[in-house]
Amino acid sequence: MFASLRVRNYRLFFAGQVVSNIGTWMQRTAQDWLVFTLSGNDPVALGVAVALQFLPTLLLSLWAGVLADRVDKRKLLFAIQVCILAQAAVLGGLAVSGAVELWHVYLLCFILGTLSALEVPTRQSFVAELVGKDQVANAVALNSSVFNMARIVGPAIAGLAIVAVGEGWLFLGNAVSTLAVLAGLAAMRPGELYRGKAVARGKGQLREGLRYVRGRPDLMAIMLLMLFVSTFAITFFTSLAVVAGNVFGTEADGYGMLSTLLAVGTFGGALLSARRGSKGKPSMRLLLGAAMALGVLELATSFMPTYLAFGLALVPLGLATITFLNTANALVQTSVSPQMRGRVMGLYVLMVMGGNPIGGLLTGWMAETFGGRSPFYIGGTVAMLAAVICAAAMAKARGDHLRDLLRLG
Secondary structure (H helix, E strand, O other): OOHHHHOHHHHHHHHHHHHHHHHHHHHHHHHHHHHHHHOOOOHHHHHHHHHHHHHHHHHHHHHHHHHHHHOOHHHHHHHHHHHHHHHHHHHHHHHHHOOOOHHHHHHHHHHHHHHHHHHHHHHHHHHHHHHOHHHHHHHHHHHHHHHHHHHHHHHHHHHHHHHHHOOHHHHHHHHHHHHHHHHHHHHOOHHHOOOOOOOOOOOOHHHHHHHHHHOOHHHHHHHHHHHHHHHHOOOHHHHHHHHHHHHOOOOHHHHHHHHHHHHHHHHHHHHHHHHHHOOOOOOHHHHHHHHHHHHHHHHHHOOOOOHHHHHHHHHHHHHHHHHHHHHHHHHHHHOOOHHHHHHHHHHHHHHHHOOHHHHHHHHHHHHHHHOOOHHHHHHHHHHHHHHHHHHHHHHHHHHHHHHHHHHHO
16 A cells, blocks of 8 residues: 555655645635635635636646646755745735735635646656556555545644634645645655656657647547536535535634545545555546545435535545545556656646536536535535546447447458
């Protein structure tokens, strides 16, 4: 389960992520609640904040993938993390001083989204350089376990700390936590990285990456499935705050507890994925099954009558969600050439995060128009339909391929 931790460079990366991700989730929880309160509990305002944070992904993630293939990923990540530290410090200073206004948060959401659009494809493709191809699936799952462990600890701390000291100190805490990532990157041994040959600057490299994916039916299926499930079903950042405040009438601590229960499931799913990743490559069948399970569980969760029942239903939903996300990530990373990895991961990140501006606005609108539970039952239905359609398309592609082979024979 922990095979990748034998690699020194990955241990440094892993340790930095443990600290930084807790700070990140503290900030995300505090930021959502700050927007919610500054706007007078308006779900549309929360949707706008989510849209602004993820809008840059639509514009930049493909180009970020091209950049990641060209440059030293470790140095690029270091520069981006310095900027992320500054963003958190500015937001924290405004909140602690009492000067923060809603437009300040919107602007800083957009800045953070711009930095994330550059950072995520670079970080995702950097994992393979840390451990080599044989351990990619295990390392991806361990990264996810850190991310989701932080989703347990971060929101739980944030929910209590918001009530005790306010949101601003959580933003400042996230700025300090970023130093752990910077220290880990600085301490790495570049000579021990599994680097492929850098791609020289040239024309048409973005189009080359898109043609590469278009020529691979398996990658096309993964990308389209990710787009629909991420846009319409995995909208928990917005929908949990709305359910906590508008459906069950809880405060920040209630929202933090729902986030924590979801994260308990995702953490368990990440550990199971790490165990599977140490035994072999993931499969398309597992991906489709996880997408269907996610849809069924999200639909069931939407009908839970009490706060406790709803929260407990989030645990298996979280497990299915992270199984789906980890399987898709590992399938992509283990099936592409090193020279294409940055560009393919840029497109992957676009599919995972690029729909969030639309999904965030739609979630806010649905919650206001049809009630706070609607993002869950609509999202679950979309996930099930996407899994069925993708499975049918893959079966047709395999049938066509088999008929072609028989004709050639």
